[in-house]
Amino acid sequence: xxxxxxxxxxxxxxxxxxxxxxxxxxxxxxxxxxxxxxxxxxxxxxxxxxxxxxxxxxxxxxxxxxxxxxxxxxxxxxxxxxxxxxxxxxxxxxxxxxxxxxxxxxxxxxxxxxxxxxxxxxxxxxxxxxxxxxxxxxxxxxxxxxxxxxxxxxxxxxxxxxxxxxxxxxxxxxxxxxxxxxxxxxxxxxxxxxxxxxxxxxxxxxxxxxxxxxxxxxx
Ligand code: BEZ
Numbered sequence: 001x002x003x004x005x006x007x008x009x010x011x012x013x014x015x016x017x018x019x020x021x022x023x024x025x026x027x028x029x030x031x032x033x034x035x036x037x038x039x040x041x042x043x044x045x046x047x048x049x050x051x052x053x054x055x056x057x058x059x060x061x062x063x064x065x066x067x068x069x070x071x072x073x074x075x076x077x078x079x080x081x082x083x084x085x086x087x088x089x090x091x092x093x094x095x096x097x098x099x100x101x102x103x104x105x106x107x108x109x110x111x112x113x114x115x116x117x118x119x120x121x122x123x124x125x126x127x128x129x130x131x132x133x134x135x136x137x138x139x140x141x142x143x144x145x146x147x148x149x150x151x152x153x154x155x156x157x158x159x160x161x162x163x164x165x166x167x168x169x170x171x172x173x174x175x176x177x178x179x180x181x182x183x184x185x186x187x188x189x190x191x192x193x194x195x196x197x198x199x200x201x202x203x204x205x206x207x208x209x210x211x212x213x214x215x216x217x218x219x
Pocket of ligand 1: 039117
């Protein structure tokens with residue numbers, strides 16, 4: 001697959017945003033950052049997404065996660081659009097920066113181009129891409145949605161919690177996991193190590209193979 005993907009270092013681009021110039025690595029700092037793109041300003045699905053992301057921002061901030069939006073229109077258009085966004089989603093305040101990319105240079109470098117969408121002048125448009133970047137400036141998770149499908153912000157918060165648990169505890173989160181549910185112990189951890197690492201204990205599921213690889217614990 002061409003372009004930026006998980007495990008890659010996010011390019012340290014300088015961006016024009018609604019909060020002034022931002023260098024991506026400085027902005028990520030020592031925490032996590034969600035960089036998410038939208039096809040265009042003043043479009044229906046994007047307007048709903050930006051407002052809901054603003055409502056989730058305090059929960060993300062508690063987890064050390066900053067937000068950085070991107071839409072290809074210019075900064076003055078973004079500032080006008082934010083008024084609509086905040087009016088549509090009561091209680092939302094768009095305090096995070098939204099980057100501009102009128103020349104479509106940023107979206108190419110961040111693997112955020114939607115090959116099936118273009119504006120009235122034939123210019124490429126961004127997809128609904130979302131990269132979660134870690135403190136090491138590497139992409140930990142990416143989502144890639146078409147313009148027609150708005151993202152689910154509960155899912156964005158859920159994957160952040162999963163990534164942070166995995167980074168802290170050598171665990172992984174199983175199917176349909178929700179915060180508070182048991183997690184599974186990574187296959188690279190032996191049972192002896194698991195006893196040291198998880199003094200609260202763990203349960204090994206008995207499966208026909210008897211390989212003992214499906215071990216649940218709480219962290
Ligand atoms: C939207 O945000 O609703 C949208 C934007 C571009 C193309 C299609 C839908």
